[in-house]
Amino acid sequence: MMNKKFGEFGGQYVPETLMEALIEIENAFNKYIDDPLFKKELEKLYENVANRPSKLYFASEMTKDLGGAKIYLKREDLNYTGSHKINNVLGQMLLAKKMGKKRIICETGAGQHGVATATVAALFKMECQVFMGKEDIQRQALNVFRMELLGAKVTSVDSGTGTLKDAVSEAFRQWTREVDDTYYLMGSIVGPHPYPVMVREFQKIIGEEVKEQILLIEGKMPEAIVACVGGGSNAIGIFHNFIKDVNVKLFGIEAAGSGVDTDFHAATISKGSTGIFHGMKSKFLQDKYGKIMPVYSMSAGLDYPGIGPEHAYLSEIGRAQYIPVTDKEAVEAFEYLSQMEGIIPAIESAHAIYYAMNLAKQMDKDQIIVVNLSGRGDKDVNQVAKYKGVKINEQ
Numbered sequence: 258m259m260n261k262k263f264g265e266f267g268g269q270y271v272p273e274t275l276m277e278a279l280i281e282i283e284n285a286f287n288k289y290i291d292d293p294l295f296k297k298e299l300e301k302l303y304e305n306v307a308n309r310p311s312k313l314y315f316a317s318e319m320t321k322d323l324g325g326a327k328i329y330l331k332r333e334d335l336n337y338t339g340s341h342k343i344n345n346v347l348g349q350m351l352l353a354k355k356m357g358k359k360r361i362i363c364e365t366g367a368g369q370h371g372v373a374t375a376t377v378a379a380l381f382k383m384e385c386q387v388f389m390g391k392e393d394i395q396r397q398a399l400n401v402f403r404m405e406l407l408g409a410k411v412t413s414v415d416s417g418t419g420t421l422k423d424a425v426s427e428a429f430r431q432w433t434r435e436v437d438d439t440y441y442l443m444g445s446i447v448g449p450h451p452y453p454v455m456v457r458e459f460q461k462i463i464g465e466e467v468k469e470q471i472l473l474i475e476g477k478m479p480e481a482i483v484a485c486v487g488g489g490s491n492a493i494g495i496f497h498n499f500i501k502d503v504n505v506k507l508f509g510i511e512a513a514g515s516g517v518d519t520d521f522h523a524a525t526i527s528k529g530s531t532g533i534f535h536g537m538k539s540k541f542l543q544d545k546y547g548k549i550m551p552v553y554s555m556s557a558g559l560d561y562p563g564i565g566p567e568h569a570y571l572s573e574i575g576r577a578q579y580i581p582v583t584d585k586e587a588v589e590a591f592e593y594l595s596q597m598e599g600i601i602p603a604i605e606s607a608h609a610i611y612y613a614m615n616l617a618k619q620m621d622k623d624q625i626i627v628v629n630l631s632g633r634g635d636k637d638v639n640q641v642a643k644y645k646g647v648k649i650n651e652q
């Protein structure tokens with residue numbers, strides 16, 4: 258049995274109609290997570306579909322240029338569909354199949370989780386419906402086409418600001434009407450129990466591989482691990498296997514958008530307070546009445562007004578530190594990594610790269626930083642061009 262709470266955070270704050278569905282998932286998860294056959298099947302999927310293990314890449318040029326700690330990049334950008342999201346989707350889809358579910362629903366922001374889910378749904382012959390904010394549908398037309406190409410149905414969510422938080426709310430609403438044959442495949446370590454635990458268990462492969470790889474290459478543990486935090490799944494994925502190693506510092510990087518002192522950011526730990534939303538107790542950006550505030554980051558993957566309850570807990574006990582990085586700084590790191598290593602990172606991951614660039618300079622040459630390169634940046638090239646005022650011809 259897995260804990261439902263992380264300190265005071267987590268829990269299951271949902272309507273009665275969903276409790277049964279959550280208990281059904283929790284029971285199935287508890288049954289399969291330690292089942293050797295399930296583990297073997299998942300390992301095969303990681304290898305054959307996701308292209309795991311992902312490389313631990315020594316960023317030699319960056320290291321030389323910064324003149325401090327050695328920087329390694331965990332190349333989740335090389336996974337099939339271009340980010341860490343596929344790890345979790347494979348795990349939950351396999352679980353849904355074991356449960357005899359025929360339909361998958363999910364939420365998506367920029368479309369990364371929706372594309373990963375539609376991809377695996379096609380492979381598993383599952384019906385798939387993706388909820389996406391109206392605003393995001395317009396901004397990410399290519400990903401909408403991609404999901405439809407893969408056979409998924411994309412449903413526009415017009416309520417609220419027409420973005421990720423509204424897509425999550427609508428997916429929950431829809432789920433209450435069809436819990437019998439439908440599985441809700443959550444994209445990050447957010448929502449009611451068991452999702453935060455389950456998604457972590459399917460992402461922890463990242464940190465397990467890192468420990469093995471770094472011990473093989475360097476013969477010692479890293480001094481620091483850095484990852485960007487939206488809901489927090491890539492960060493918990495790389496942190497989890499190091500939480501007990503107290504000499505390894507853990508840094509989660511939040512989106513500061515235009516700056517934490519403006520109204521345009523998504524820095525939940527830096528600026529948020531404790532509340533209840535989307536079925537969990539955690540930290541949220543909310544007004545004094547508990548109304549969730551609109552958030553902003555140029556990176557759609559970090560543009561969420563909450564954070565996974567486990568991060569709220571790790572922050573509270575001081576085991577991990579959460580640091581805001583702005584759009585401007587992320588764009589600087591986006592260009593830096595492109596030119597220094599020939600790697601175009603996701604704009605989300607560029608937030609982590611920026612912090613690592615500064616951290617490396619303050620550390621010694623025999624020390625090591627591992628950065629989780631959560632995704633590739635092809636999807637962001639247009640937006641960065643726009644940010645820089647470069648005009649690219651559309652059709």
Ligand SMILES: *Cc1c(COP(=O)(O)O)cnc(C)c1O
Nearest residue numbers: 445487488489490491558605632
């Ligand atoms: C979705 C996404 C994120 C943010 O989600 P987390 O759950 O915080 O990991 C970060 N990077 C990439 C590339 C993403 O697609």
